[in-house]
Amino acid sequence: MSSNPRIADYPIDPNFINRWSPRAYDGSDISEETVLTFLEAARWAPSAYNAQPWRFVYARRxxxxxxxxxxLLNEFNRSWAEKGSVLIVVLSKTMMLPPGAKEVVPSSTHSFDTGSAWGYLALQASISGWHAHGMAGFDKEKARVELDVPPEYSVEAAIVIGKLGDKSSLPEGLQARELPSPREPLSALAFEGKFKA
Ligand SMILES: Cc1cc2nc3c(=O)[nH]c(=O)nc-3n(C[C@H](O)[C@H](O)[C@H](O)COP(=O)(O)O)c2cc1C
Incomplete structure (x- = not known):
């Protein structure tokens, strides 16, 4: 994007700070091929024991x-996400078969691993000229029932992906928030040796 106010303190690939989560979408259609490209990026995320616990249910406009x-979305998220191009519900498999084991055991990393997959997906969407926006504001139980999610899968998050629209289509309060957000300084997040409060 041309007017990105984000500045990285250390040299990183610009794609990291170019990704952001807008709410003004333009209602474009999206091809299945394009959606599968984003999911392909997610597929290559790392996971403990290479268990690949992520699953995706998607629906194109x-x-x-x-x-x-x-x-499934709450009223707030539905009000702007309805102009998106594809909705995705992200699931994760809560049980895994450790190498050499005969029985599945609970996975301690299924959500962490699936978060990586979402990050990859969002980055690929951005690199491809689209915008992904994660959402926790949706009815997970309704999703489980309506999407036939088996009990051993956790419902993690929803995502909308679309093309950037005109922010004047949003209510005033949201227009003001329609730009790439800042971050805490790295010194508040990363500590050498021991945690610093
Ligand atoms: C798991 C997750 C859940 C989120 N839930 C919502 C949501 O329900 N509604 C919303 O408007 N934004 C939601 N967001 C978007 C975040 O607010 C946004 O990613 C954050 O402010 C950082 O901004 P950026 O993505 O533009 O860098 C969610 C993001 C993530 C990763």
């Missing part, structure tokens, strides 16, 4: 499942 996934 204009397809029969679109309204069903849109109906």
């Amino acid at each position: 204009g397809t029969p499942a679109w309204q069903s996934l849109l109906g």
Whole structure:
């Protein structure tokens, strides 16, 4: 994006600070091929024991499942995400088979691993000229029922991806927030040796 106010304190690939989560989408259609490209990036995320616990249920705008996934979002998220191009519900497998084991055991990293996959997906969408926005504001139990999610999978998050729209389409309060957000300084987040409060 041309007017990105973010500045990295250390040299990183610009794609990291170019990714951000808008709410003004333009209602574009998206091809399945494009959605699969984003999911392909997610597929290559690392995971403990290479268990690959991430799963995705998606619905593209204009397809029969679109309204069903849109109906899972809370009112606030639905008000702007309805102009997105594809909705994705992210799931993770809570049980895993450790190498050499005969029985599955609870995975202690299924959410952590699946978070990596979401990050990869969002980065690929941004690199490809789209924008992904993660959402916790949706009905997870309804998602479980409506999307036929088996009990051993956790419902993690929802995502909308679309093309950037005109921010004047948003209510005033949201227009003011429609820009890449800042971050805490690295010195408040990363400590050598021991945690510093
Ligand atoms: C797991 C997750 C859940 C989120 N839930 C919501 C949400 O329900 N509604 C919303 O408007 N934004 C939501 N966000 C977006 C965050 O507020 C946003 O990512 C954060 O402010 C950082 O901004 P950036 O993504 O533009 O860098 C969520 C993001 C993540 C990763």
